[in-house]
Amino acid sequence: MQTTENRTERMDCSHFIDGSYVQSGNGKTFENTNPATEELLGNVAEGGTEEVDQAVRAARKALKGEWGNMPLKKRSNIIRKIGDLILERQDELARLESLDTGKPIWLSKSVDIDRAANNFYFFADYMTTVGTEAYQQDDIAIHYAVRKPVGVVGLINPWNLPLFLMTWKLAPALAAGNTAVMKPSEVTPITATILAQICKDAGVPDGVVNVVHGFGETGAALTSHDNVDAIAFTGETVTGSTIMKAAAPTLKKLSFELGGKNPNVIFADADMEDVIETTIRSSFINQGEVCLCGSRIYVERPVYDEFLERFTAKTKELVVGDPFDPNTNVGALVSEEHYNKVLSYLDIAKEENGTFLTGGKAAEGFDKGYFVEPTIITGLGKDSRCVREEIFGPVVTVIPFDTEEEVLEQVNDTHYGLSASVWTGNVKRATRFSGQIEAGIVWVNTWFLRDLRTPFGGMKHSGVGREGGAHSFDFYSELTNITLKM
Ligand code: NAD
Ligand code: 6OD
Numbered sequence: 001m002q003t004t005e006n007r008t009e010r011m012d013c014s015h016f017i018d019g020s021y022v023q024s025g026n027g028k029t030f031e032n033t034n035p036a037t038e039e040l041l042g043n044v045a046e047g048g049t050e051e052v053d054q055a056v057r058a059a060r061k062a063l064k065g066e067w068g069n070m071p072l073k074k075r076s077n078i079i080r081k082i083g084d085l086i087l088e089r090q091d092e093l094a095r096l097e098s099l100d101t102g103k104p105i106w107l108s109k110s111v112d113i114d115r116a117a118n119n120f121y122f123f124a125d126y127m128t129t130v131g132t133e134a135y136q137q138d139d140i141a142i143h144y145a146v147r148k149p150v151g152v153v154g155l156i157n158p159w160n161l162p163l164f165l166m167t168w169k170l171a172p173a174l175a176a177g178n179t180a181v182m183k184p185s186e187v188t189p190i191t192a193t194i195l196a197q198i199c200k201d202a203g204v205p206d207g208v209v210n211v212v213h214g215f216g217e218t219g220a221a222l223t224s225h226d227n228v229d230a231i232a233f234t235g236e237t238v239t240g241s242t243i244m245k246a247a248a249p250t251l252k253k254l255s256f257e258l259g260g261k262n263p264n265v266i267f268a269d270a271d272m273e274d275v276i277e278t279t280i281r282s283s284f285i286n287q288g289e290v291c292l293c294g295s296r297i298y299v300e301r302p303v304y305d306e307f308l309e310r311f312t313a314k315t316k317e318l319v320v321g322d323p324f325d326p327n328t329n330v331g332a333l334v335s336e337e338h339y340n341k342v343l344s345y346l347d348i349a350k351e352e353n354g355t356f357l358t359g360g361k362a363a364e365g366f367d368k369g370y371f372v373e374p375t376i377i378t379g380l381g382k383d384s385r386c387v388r389e390e391i392f393g394p395v396v397t398v399i400p401f402d403t404e405e406e407v408l409e410q411v412n413d414t415h416y417g418l419s420a421s422v423w424t425g426n427v428k429r430a431t432r433f434s435g436q437i438e439a440g441i442v443w444v445n446t447w448f449l450r451d452l453r454t455p456f457g458g459m460k461h462s463g464v465g466r467e468g469g470a471h472s473f474d475f476y477s478e479l480t481n482i483t484l485k486m
Contacts, residue, residue: 011096012042013189013213015051016196018058019206025050030215032189035102035339036323036332036369044189047212052181052221055210059152059179060227062207067179068149076124079174081202083120086113086167089198093191097163098323100188102332102370103286105324112164116195119167122452123472127175130473139486145479149177150253151229153476154222156243157192158235159185159334160289160392166192169232170199170209172472181210181228183219187335219243226250232475233257234291237390237416237461244464255475256464257291257457259390260418262439263411264294264447265401268302270423274445276310282421282447284318284374287333288394292419292441292448296387297398298407304400308378311398312357315374320363330394332369339370342393346375349386349395355379359394382410390416404433412438417460421447440466 013032014021022045023029029043045051062068067075086093093116094109103112132145155169166182173180184192192211199209212218216239223231223246230253233243237258247254264282266275282294299307323331333339339362346360359375374394380387387397401407411420419441424430434442440458443449450456453469465475 009095009099010040010042011099011190011193013044013193015045015047015055015213016193016209016211017051017055018210019200021193022051024048030186032100032187033335034099035334035336036371038336038368041099041190044186044213047214047218047221049221051212051214052218052225055181055212056152056222056225056227058207059181059210062179062205063149063151065207066205067208068177072128075177076128076175078203079120079127079171080124082171082199082204083117083124085198085202086117086120086163086195089194090114090117093163093194096190096194097188098331100190101159101162101334102323103289104328104331106326107286107331112161116163116167118452119164119171123171123175126172126469126473130470132479141486142484143481144484145481147176147477147479149179150476150478151178152227153178153180154183154225154228154231155180156183156219156222156231156233156235157185159187160286160291162188163191163195165234166195168467169234170195172467173232173476174204174208176473176476178230178476179208179210181212181222183212183214183222186213186215189213220246223247223252224250228252230254230475232467240464253475254464255467257467258418258461258463259392259416260291260293260458260462261296261388261390261414261416262292262294262419262421263296263298263437264421265407265411265423265433266297266299266303266307267422267424267426267429268300269425270303270445271425272303272306272310275307275423276314278421278447279311280314280318283396284315284330284394287330287372288374288396289334289338289392290448293392294419294421294447295391295396296411297396298401298410299398300407301400301402308357308376308398312376315358315376318374320371320373330371330374332371333393334370336370338392339372342372342391342395345386345389345391345393345395349377349380349384352380352384352386354384354386354397357398382413388414404429408433408436412436415461416458418458418462419443
């Protein structure tokens, strides 16, 4: 592969416990590789129950210390400062995020790192405005609620948007006064390691923010730990189910953002220019590794041919390549394991007699790295595995429809319920149709347009609870209702 700059940089990752970087007690590490070059990026400390326990003890102690008693304004200023320091280090963080994930550098910079900073800015402001409830009961009593942190929270995250998603949990957790133990994905450990130091540099006291690296077993040590009060998890649906079982004996508070198989529904009266431009993004951005990507595309029959022709032409223009080349649209998939999973679905589509309008194979011209061509498949029925299962790669299926009723049935015929996009110029239909979709998020004539105050999350097998604004804040808070008899 041609590269645009020297990327032989190495970054070893240690745990961060009680304000210091530490190795595992038994010295265990694992290797982290660059998915675009297959070169070693560094060694990562592999934590077990011992390191998780140390981090939880540090977090518990820190709750009772300065952090637990810090005036609101001071805590808000520290949280804002974390956002500032992220932006100060934006180029470095973007570079490391792209090395670790394989995503294009322009995307890391403009979306991942920018949003990571904004997560802190948003909650630094939000925490200074939020109130609680109070009720006057005639002349009998006043009831009012007092907000407290939940305590020690475990934050477990996936590899697709590593810093973006970790900060989406850490920012509200800190804003609500909690202390945290973060468990980043073993596939992308780098930026969380740096985030811990950034928090310290911003003035977060030792023990408030901790990182323990490792695989699923490390996460499991956190979910079953009896001194952890809540777990916020983003990842696969089956992992969510395992965590729910593991957390049951200690009755932890749980928030889950899980998998999706999101539909895009395109009616004939939609603005086709806008549809094509946005559908290219919603299909292939971040190599299709965004939980909100619209991987099932339904198109009303009168515009089916036009859509396919224009969408195929635009997809063929996408450049698959070096994440550090500014012209790259689609980088490398995150790991060999994930690459093999995505390729296995392309084999399934062939067995199911799908027609490939683009792609259908690993991208050519790369001796190393996990590159897959953006792939459009038609001719698959509603029971096809490629239409029903989450592939989480640059692969979409396109299916025509004739009536609103018929497409609604297909849209909702899934265990998933994360998001959907509806494209129509008819406001009445937009309102009627979007209200009937079984998903936590529906975008009309757009995709992934975010306002951090809105409820974010999935229904059915796509999640438990909502994040965003008041929803995050409530998850990371406990309320005590106090009744004052008059
Ligand atoms: P994953 O479930 O395999 O891993 C996620 C995290 O959980 C990792 O840190 C992993 O080490 C940890 N983990 C694994 N087993 C565990 C266990 N038994 N106990 C505790 N922790 C455990 O997911 P992934 O492959 O890293 O990420 C891709 C998935 O994430 C996709 O399904 C995608 O849809 C989903 N996702 C959802 C959202 C959302 O907002 N709904 C956002 C991003 C990604
Ligand atoms: O925008 C967000 O807040 C969010 N959590 C996005 C998740 C994207 C999943 O890949």
